[in-house]
Amino acid sequence: MNTFFLVSLIVFWIKFLLTSIWNLKISNFVIMQDTLQKYLPERAVSLSMELIKENGVHLKIVNQRVTRHGDYRRMPNGSHQITVNATLNKYRFLITLVHEIAHLVAFEKYGRKIKPHGLEWKRTFQYLMLPFLRPEVFPTNLLPMLARHFRNPKASSDTDASLSLALKQFDVQDSEKSYIFELPHGSVFRIYNGKLFQKKNKRVKRYECIEVATGRVYLFQPNAEVELIKD
Structure with a gap:
């Protein structure tokens, strides 16, 4: 086997593998976008996908955990995993997703020694959330409460009683609670x-x-x- 043929064969397989990986990534993003249609306000899906792709997020949608709506973890291999509860209504799902992406962005920008819900995270959360705070995404009755909340966002929207109650009106109601x-x-x-x-x-x-x-x-x-x- 001559050298030219061997190099050509190697180049061919490298191109093939790169194309396959690229097509797989595109396929995964298409699947993710279709999945998010079920969980997010319609006009928030494309912008959410941009945040996910830009920050290399591996998103897991899981059954409800009672202690938190979602979380962010930097995995041992350096990848970024965000978990969000599947049972959240679409507005709380969006807030939770951006909340966790803000953790990722803040840690990457300011370092791992910052407080999880300190000033750096608050500013990042405000910045990432701002494009979503419009009537095409949220009901108009929620927007004033969201505007107040994001002047100084808390570690959990549940601690903002008025906003939490307003968001709960979009939950599937449990008559026993x-x-x-x-x-x-x-x-x-x-x-x-x-x-x-x-x-x-x-x-x-x-x-x-x-x-x-x-x-x-x-x-x-x-x-x-x-x-x-x-x-």
């Missing part, structure tokens, strides 16, 4: 892990609740969803 603020004083309720609590006094923004089994006092957000135990 109630909000803490709706419960009568002294009523007993069950949370996601089966533990029972009794509602007590309101302390500033949150409610003191006593765990029935231990007598320990815990603070609950007023918009926490729980199951009322009826007599």
Whole structure:
């Protein structure tokens, strides 16, 4: 086998492999875009895909976890994995996705020593979220609350009670669930892990609740969803 033929063969296979990889990436992005159509507002899909491609995000959509809506992890091989709960309504899904991408961008830009929800993340989240804050993406009744929230975004939109309640109106309703603020004083309720609590006094923004089994006092957000135990 002469040298020219060998080099030509190697070049051919390199081009073939590169083309195959490129076509696979395009195919994966097309599949991802079709998938996101189910979870995001229609006018937010293309811009979300740009953020995903630009930042090399591996997005996983998973069954609901009760402790958080999503998370970001830098994997051992250097890739970026973002996980978002499949059960979120499309507006909360979008906010969560951009929230996690903001972690990725902030860490890459400012280094891994910054606070997860510090000033660098807040500024990044505001910047990435701004193109979505328009009536073509969000209902007009949400926009004023979103504008207030993003003046100083919190670690979780759930801690912004007014915004959280406004977003919940787009959830699939669970007739067995109630909000803490709706419960009568002294009523007993069950949370996601089966533990029972009794509602007590309101302390500033949150409610003191006593765990029935231990007598320990815990603070609950007023918009926490729980199951009322009826007599």
